[in-house]
Amino acid sequence: MPVRLLLLCALLLPGALALAQAPAQDFPLLRAWAGGAELDGEPSGPPPGSHEERLARGKELFGPTCVRCHGFDARGGGAAGYGMEPRPANLADQPVKFRSTPASAKPTELDLFRTITRGLHGTGMPAYADLPEADRWALAAYVRSLQPGSDAEPLAPTPPPDLDTAPRITRGGKLFAAEGCAACHTGAAAPDLAKRIPKRSRAPAELYATITLGLPGTAMAPRALPAGDLWDLVAYVRSILPAPGSQGIHTQEQEAMTQVIDSCANNL
CATH class of the missing domain: 1.10.760 (Cytochrome Bc1 Complex; Chain D, domain 2)
Structure with missing residues (x-):
């Protein structure tokens, strides 16, 4: 198996462990993601509670959920990310890639919620869609608080009706x-x-x-x-782009990620 794939699994393992608080059937979306599924990243409604409440809960969750890869200081130096390519993101000093605002501004909570929910295929960032939605919003609020920049109006383009013609x-x-x-x-x-x-x-x-x-x-x-x-x-x-649901990840990558999740499920 290529070294890159082994390292990818090393990063996936902490994410799977963070989710695996119950039998395997209780985190089916992570399993689907590991098999190549593209998950829906849209929330069911607006962020719950106050911003202060989300921030406090997100800080609490960041340790068990994110530190192994992103590090205690959120700068991408977690032990599980050693030698990984791409490296875990530096969430404190560098703008996250997937956003609706300019790089000079903070991303929105929704930008981060989507990434946390559906993961990033081809990287060690697994999908946390099985976490309660309120916890995903909380993590988004906390990570946003770490990001450089100030507030900016996000892009909100409306696709034309003839888009796919x-x-x-x-x-x-x-x-x-x-x-x-x-x-x-x-x-x-x-x-x-x-x-x-x-x-x-x-x-x-x-x-x-x-x-x-x-x-x-x-x-x-x-x-x-x-x-x-x-x-x-x-x-x-x-x-x-490959059709939704088609095989779009390396076969060995898929098998390795599935084995990691199976191992977590079997040992908890």
């Missing part, structure tokens, strides 16, 4: 080449979008945000394009 996809394909996207997204410099489950989401508004704002800490730079061009690119990317 052939003309938009065709125009998007031409832009994909013209903007240099194809030069990176070959599986070497950046993920091959036709072969891998998206780390973030295939949701139109989130793809729009990724293209517009870029991904901090990566070669994916912000793009100041007209809204129509951005939606054309979104349409094209959606057209080449």
Whole structure:
């Protein structure tokens, strides 16, 4: 098994242990994620309680849930992340990648809630969708408090009704080449979008945000394009992503993650 896959499992294990407070059937969404499923990251409603209450609960949860990978100081130096590629995120000093706000601002609680809920395929960040929704909101509030920057209005684009039509996809394909996207997204410099489950989401508004704002800490730079061009690119990317539910992770990676979760379930 490639070293990268073994290290991925080392990072998944703490997450699985944090969730495995009951028999295996009590965290089916983590199992589904380990098998390649793309989980829904949307909450059922607004954040519960006051911000202060969420912050206090999130600080309490961060230790048992996140410290092994992100470290006690949240800077990505946890023991389970040693040698991992990509490394666990530095949540205190560097902006998180998946967001609806500029890198100079804090992400929203909803940005973080989505990542915590559905995990990030291809990394050691597992899905915590089986945790109570209130706890996911609490973790989001606490992590946001650690993030650099100030408040900013998030992007909230509304997809056009003709988003996934052939003309938009065709125009998007031409832009994909013209903007240099194809030069990176070959599986070497950046993920091959036709072969891998998206780390973030295939949701139109989130793809729009990724293209517009870029991904901090990566070669994916912000793009100041007209809204129509951005939606054309979104349409094209959606057209080449693997179909939801299809096998989009390495077979060995899937097997290894499933074995880790099975081990947790069998020993608790």
